[in-house]
Amino acid sequence: MTSRDGYQWTPESGLTQGVPSLGVISPPTNIRDTDKDGPWDVIVIGGGYCGLTATRDLTVAGFKTLLLEARDRIGGRSWSSNIDGYPYEMGGTWVHWHQSHVWREITRYKMHNALSPSFNFSRGVNHFQLRTNPTSSTYMTHEAEDELLRSALHKFTNVDGANGRTVLPFPHDMFHVPEFRKYDEMSYAERIEQIKDELSLNERSSLEAFILLCSGGRMENSSFGEFLHWWAMSGYTYQGCMDCLISYKFTEGQSAFARRFWEEAVGTGRLGYVFECPVRSVVDDEGGKGVRVTARDGREFVAKRVVCTIPLNVLSTIHFSPALATEKVSAMQAGHVNMCTKVHAEVDNKDMRSWTGISYPFNKLCYAIGDGTTPAGNTHLVCFGTDANHIQPDEDVRETLKAVGELAPGAFRVKRLVFHNWVKDEFAKGAWFFSRPGMVSGCLDGLRERHGGVVFANSDWALGWRSFIDGAIEEGTRAARVVLEELGTKREEVKARL
Amino acid sequence: MTSRDGYQWTPESGLTQGVPSLGVISPPTNIRDTDKDGPWDVIVIGGGYCGLTATRDLTVAGFKTLLLEARDRIGGRSWSSNIDGYPYEMGGTWVHWHQSHVWREITRYKMHNALSPSFNFSRGVNHFQLRTNPTSSTYMTHEAEDELLRSALHKFTNVDGANGRTVLPFPHDMFHVPEFRKYDEMSYAERIEQIKDELSLNERSSLEAFILLCSGGRMENSSFGEFLHWWAMSGYTYQGCMDCLISYKFTEGQSAFARRFWEEAVGTGRLGYVFECPVRSVVDDEGGKGVRVTARDGREFVAKRVVCTIPLNVLSTIHFSPALATEKVSAMQAGHVNMCTKVHAEVDNKDMRSWTGISYPFNKLCYAIGDGTTPAGNTHLVCFGTDANHIQPDEDVRETLKAVGELAPGAFRVKRLVFHNWVKDEFAKGAWFFSRPGMVSGCLDGLRERHGGVVFANSDWALGWRSFIDGAIEEGTRAARVVLEELGTKREEVKARL
Numbered sequence: 001m002t003s004r005d006g007y008q009w010t011p012e013s014g015l016t017q018g019v020p021s022l023g024v025i026s027p028p029t030n031i032r033d034t035d036k037d038g039p040w041d042v043i044v045i046g047g048g049y050c051g052l053t054a055t056r057d058l059t060v061a062g063f064k065t066l067l068l069e070a071r072d073r074i075g076g077r078s079w080s081s082n083i084d085g086y087p088y089e090m091g092g093t094w095v096h097w098h099q100s101h102v103w104r105e106i107t108r109y110k111m112h113n114a115l116s117p118s119f120n121f122s123r124g125v126n127h128f129q130l131r132t133n134p135t136s137s138t139y140m141t142h143e144a145e146d147e148l149l150r151s152a153l154h155k156f157t158n159v160d161g162a163n164g165r166t167v168l169p170f171p172h173d174m175f176h177v178p179e180f181r182k183y184d185e186m187s188y189a190e191r192i193e194q195i196k197d198e199l200s201l202n203e204r205s206s207l208e209a210f211i212l213l214c215s216g217g218r219m220e221n222s223s224f225g226e227f228l229h230w231w232a233m234s235g236y237t238y239q240g241c242m243d244c245l246i247s248y249k250f251t252e253g254q255s256a257f258a259r260r261f262w263e264e265a266v267g268t269g270r271l272g273y274v275f276e277c278p279v280r281s282v283v284d285d286e287g288g289k290g291v292r293v294t295a296r297d298g299r300e301f302v303a304k305r306v307v308c309t310i311p312l313n314v315l316s317t318i319h320f321s322p323a324l325a326t327e328k329v330s331a332m333q334a335g336h337v338n339m340c341t342k343v344h345a346e347v348d349n350k351d352m353r354s355w356t357g358i359s360y361p362f363n364k365l366c367y368a369i370g371d372g373t374t375p376a377g378n379t380h381l382v383c384f385g386t387d388a389n390h391i392q393p394d395e396d397v398r399e400t401l402k403a404v405g406e407l408a409p410g411a412f413r414v415k416r417l418v419f420h421n422w423v424k425d426e427f428a429k430g431a432w433f434f435s436r437p438g439m440v441s442g443c444l445d446g447l448r449e450r451h452g453g454v455v456f457a458n459s460d461w462a463l464g465w466r467s468f469i470d471g472a473i474e475e476g477t478r479a480a481r482v483v484l485e486e487l488g489t490k491r492e493e494v495k496a497r498l
Numbered sequence: 499m500t501s502r503d504g505y506q507w508t509p510e511s512g513l514t515q516g517v518p519s520l521g522v523i524s525p526p527t528n529i530r531d532t533d534k535d536g537p538w539d540v541i542v543i544g545g546g547y548c549g550l551t552a553t554r555d556l557t558v559a560g561f562k563t564l565l566l567e568a569r570d571r572i573g574g575r576s577w578s579s580n581i582d583g584y585p586y587e588m589g590g591t592w593v594h595w596h597q598s599h600v601w602r603e604i605t606r607y608k609m610h611n612a613l614s615p616s617f618n619f620s621r622g623v624n625h626f627q628l629r630t631n632p633t634s635s636t637y638m639t640h641e642a643e644d645e646l647l648r649s650a651l652h653k654f655t656n657v658d659g660a661n662g663r664t665v666l667p668f669p670h671d672m673f674h675v676p677e678f679r680k681y682d683e684m685s686y687a688e689r690i691e692q693i694k695d696e697l698s699l700n701e702r703s704s705l706e707a708f709i710l711l712c713s714g715g716r717m718e719n720s721s722f723g724e725f726l727h728w729w730a731m732s733g734y735t736y737q738g739c740m741d742c743l744i745s746y747k748f749t750e751g752q753s754a755f756a757r758r759f760w761e762e763a764v765g766t767g768r769l770g771y772v773f774e775c776p777v778r779s780v781v782d783d784e785g786g787k788g789v790r791v792t793a794r795d796g797r798e799f800v801a802k803r804v805v806c807t808i809p810l811n812v813l814s815t816i817h818f819s820p821a822l823a824t825e826k827v828s829a830m831q832a833g834h835v836n837m838c839t840k841v842h843a844e845v846d847n848k849d850m851r852s853w854t855g856i857s858y859p860f861n862k863l864c865y866a867i868g869d870g871t872t873p874a875g876n877t878h879l880v881c882f883g884t885d886a887n888h889i890q891p892d893e894d895v896r897e898t899l900k901a902v903g904e905l906a907p908g909a910f911r912v913k914r915l916v917f918h919n920w921v922k923d924e925f926a927k928g929a930w931f932f933s934r935p936g937m938v939s940g941c942l943d944g945l946r947e948r949h950g951g952v953v954f955a956n957s958d959w960a961l962g963w964r965s966f967i968d969g970a971i972e973e974g975t976r977a978a979r980v981v982l983e984e985l986g987t988k989r990e991e992v993k994a995r996l
Contacts, residue, residue, distance in 0.1 A: 103598035
């Protein structure tokens with residue numbers, strides 16, 4: 001099936017919108033008439049991992065659940081497109097056994113042996129190419145690359161003589177040490193200013209490229225504390241970051257994983273769903289009678305509870321009644337800063353499989369790695385750009401091709417580009433969450449607050465792997481449990497049976 | 499409530515059996531008559547974390563479930579006793595956010611801020627005391643301790659120039675690299691023999707004490723591959739091991755965590771339970787009519803499916819019909835090797851809070867740390883012995899007190915001992931699972947196999963954090979899902995409602 005989302009470019013066909021995905025759901029609905037099928041126990045708005053998890057948990061627990069999704073597919077900001085027998089990850093990709101919620105699901109769905117490594121240094125060029133200006137490259141071994149980044153990241157994170165362990169001992173309880181607030185309020189730029197004299201030019205370029213790869217933002221608007229949070233979640237080491245952030249992916253692509261949640265929920269017989277159904281308003285002012293969700297096309301759905309998984313940067317497009325609390329509104333209006341551009345390039349040099357590169361700050365794609373070999377024998381490179389030097393990859397393909405080429409001039413010709421422009425996606429308005437300075441300390445609690453019959457859940461305000469697939473599952477799990485506790489576990493049925 | 503399990507000794511009262519625990523369930527049953535309450539959808543045998551997880555998942559999913567437990571309490575090999583306002587962990591203790599299944603439950607039950615660090619080096623003696631003979635001690639800083647163990651463990655694990663990453667890239671898929679089989683078949687002693695010339699005396703003593711702490715066995719009967727598996731799960735580093743294995747515990751004790759599962763299951767109204775009810779036989783030869791479980795006291799219970807969570811070393815005490823498969827029987831007969839002795843000592847020296855020690859090989863307790871400060875202002879030391887120099891702590895308290903004293907001669911007087919003798923416990927017959935050489939490659943698949951209507955689940959044969967609380971939850975989750983898929987998700991009810 002082909003989604004309307006995503007773009008592909010080849011020299012032969014040029015730029016085309018829409019790529020195939022296992023995540024597309026067809027037909028887009030299994031309900032005919034809202035009067036006949038409702039009222040629902042729960043409506044879940046959004047079919048990303050958070051919504052899928054909540055939907056799965058609620059249907060398994062016996063609740064009649066309606067899933068409303070704006071797109072034609074499941075997965076939200078994580079989905080894959082299988083093109084010519086090769087899976088391209090359009091958004092969230094990597095997982096690791098140190099990510100508790102996603103790994104719990106991976107073992108539960110018996111996919112622990114369905115993962116592949118991104119890095120493969122067993123053949124080909126086997127080097128790291130650092131470009132700090134458009135006229136030259138420095139080549140290093142991957143061991144030297146690791147040492148460069150390890151050294152730079154240790155300087156960056158070492159605010160307490162213990163690489164953050166003292167100021168952030170419990171990353172899920174971020175302000176356990178109240179002093180941590182000051183790091184949350186500090187920007188990347190401010191932290192770099194504190195350590196700039198300790199950094200070599202190569203360390204500084206690599207460090208900035210790496211931390212901007214994490215935030216997708218700019219040095220001035222990315223929170224240093226949020227990076228420290230990723231760092232603590234990863235075990236306070238560079239190797240932990242590499243392992244958790246960019247090492248292991250699903251052999252068949254993310255959408256194969258998302259479908260497991262979907263199929264389990266469908267299999268209960270308790271799931272109603274409507275895809276291609278963006279929501280206009282969520283009204284909860286009927287005195288306990290339920291929450292009414294109205295779609296853009298005017299259809300109305302009513303349920304006892306709503307789980308709203310709409311991302312932070314999109315929340316302000318929905319009308320809520322009664323009005324949301326101030327903390328939520330101010331966070332929604334500020335938005336998170338991640339304007340990452342992720343571009344896949346299939347290139348005609350098989351030896352690039354073992355290549356990694358940083359081109360910063362001059363290039364519009366700053367970090368890339370050899371991520372696979374396509375069935376045609378070409379190398380698949382995955383390339384990242386950030387808001388610090390932003391590109392809209394669909395607007396001028398020549399400029400996108402130039403940015404890919406600048407990563408390793410003369411090393412390859414591009415046979416294919418595949419990407420999703422998350423910044424222009426009206427249902428995402430950016431990539432994974434990354435905090436502005438002070439945003440987490442100021443707004444996290446407020447974002448996690450329920451609002452009458454509406455439970456808000458999204459990786460954007462998870463406690464652990466916030467921004468990750470793991471955080472989405474954490475939040476979907478939380479939301480389902482809130483509803484489960486409130487609506488009971490179908491006590492009346494039980495009593496009838498016991 | 500006081501459990502029959504566990505021992506306490508004080509100078510005033512001497513040795514007494516049975517200590518208080520939040521995990522005791524009273525009254526011990528909520529069913530009156532098997533004819534009236536049965537038949538059950540599922541019987542879960544065993545109320546440790548594996549059984550509790552399966553029970554919780556199954557009752558939430560709508561199944562009428564009966565939990566049978568031999569003891570008077572939940573928690574199995576993980577439970578805590580709160581004595582004079584201080585929790586002593588009688589078995590499994592430590593958790594970390596890199597342990598996926600247990601951490602998923604910790605966040606789900608909102609206990610992410612209910613943890614405390616074991617180590618506290620902020621005051622007191624603040625040193626590591628290494629004793630390789632009974633006549634002298636070497637004192638080191640904790641930094642030097644870390645460097646000693648890091649160096650030794652890197653030599654021990656570095657079979658591939660990559661500290662195990664190459665031979666064990668996917669620890670949940672242990673024989674992904676078939677060559678790994680040879681490490682699984684290798685004993686600790688054989689591996690030490692390979693590297694003995696690279697190890698200093700202090701490295702070798704510390705290393706042996708540390709790896710025996712992990713296995714609870716002897717150098718000759720502990721599998722090197724199983725240690726590499728722990729190492730890989732921990733991120734292939736010494737620091738990762740310390741973080742995951744011995745750093746964070748529940749402020750209120752394990753039993754406070756176990757109760758969350760219990761209360762959720764009870765709250766569904768679908769749970770029947772009988773404590774103090776050891777099982778005698780499990781019979782599944784009635785041609786699809788169900789599985790019959792008979793208790794030692796002759797009571798019979800029938801269910802469509804049985805989830806059997808009895809530990810490996812106890813399985814052979816149960817009569818199964820039809821007979822179990824050869825692979826299971828041979829693993830049951832061999833048993834795992836962990837004969838760990840864990841002894842808590844409350845000592846009258848508050849400065850020991852920041853002490854750690856290894857006394858090996860001469861002493862019957864080889865590894866200990868300052869683990870807390872009791873309300874009386876004393877230091878709580880947690881001390882471990884292994885089968886390599888075994889002690890039965892309840893048999894001769896003077897000998898136990900001597901072994902505690904030998905850890906740091908002259909440094910303290912013992913005010914209290916608290917322990918559970920897992921080796922003599924008829925429902926455990928050892929502590930956490932640790933593999934003999936070749937046992938995992940030979941028996942793991944067989945141990946995980948179902949047997950007709952009986953699903954076998956236990957941390958002893960988990961794929962990930964095997965032997966850990968995490969592995970127990972992994973297995974309980976798996977078992978519940980198997981049953982859920984087979985018995986359906988109560989389709990008939992659903993259709994009636996939709």
